[in-house]
């Protein structure tokens with residue numbers, strides 16, 4: 001009986017000693033187990049650490065480059081439209097044809113996407129008078145009913161919307177190819193059908 005109470009007292013004593021050694025308080029920061037979990041080394045993923053190049057990855061880089069031919073998630077459809085970004089590619093994009101039929105449904109979908117993404121610059125009706133243009137913060141983009149857009153083939157529009165053009169940003173990460181084509185159907189409802197030769201619209205700085 002006596003031995004048992006000594007035993008219990010011992011267990012309680014060790015237990016409370018262990019518990020109290022974990023707790024921080026006053027000037028005592030307590031113990032940190034596995035401190036690397038709290039104070040991790042921050043590695044730059046894209047650059048090589050100057051004093052400590054990564055010994056495993058190529059070029060001493062901390063992150064590995066994606067395998068050649070990797071397609072970003074959600075961008076699989078773009079694999080059919082692989083361009084390098086250049087003026088020549090812009091020109092050759094003229095030959096791309098809109099694969100979707102122009103139906104009230106595809107136009108409506110394009111208009112919805114246009115309203116969400118494009119109106120700040122291009123305006124509600126594609127006149128190039130969006131709010132940031134009206135505020136004088138941005139030069140006006142070409143109006144969709146101008147000769148400039150009427151003579152721009154669908155394929156060049158596709159290229160410009162995907163990769164951007166001069167002051168206009170790229171939408172390839174925001175819109176899927178199918179969505180871009182629906183927006184082009186909508187733009188054509190404002191501009192009318194393509195009216196010109198494919199070579200008539202060379203990339204120039206916007207005025």
Ligand code: HEC
Pocket residue numbers: 113114117118119120121122138139140141142152156157160161165166167168169171183187204205206207
């Ligand atoms: C930040 C303002 C801005 C936004 C937002 C914007 N654009 Fe533009 N867009 C421009 C400007 C500026 C140009 C003229 C580019 C040039 O030719 O220099 C342009 C040109 C274009 C052209 C003509 C491309 C060509 O090849 O000549 C199309 C088509 C177009 N935009 C569609 C869109 C669509 C669709 C969206 C939305 C998904 C959009 N834009 C969003 C500013 C914008």
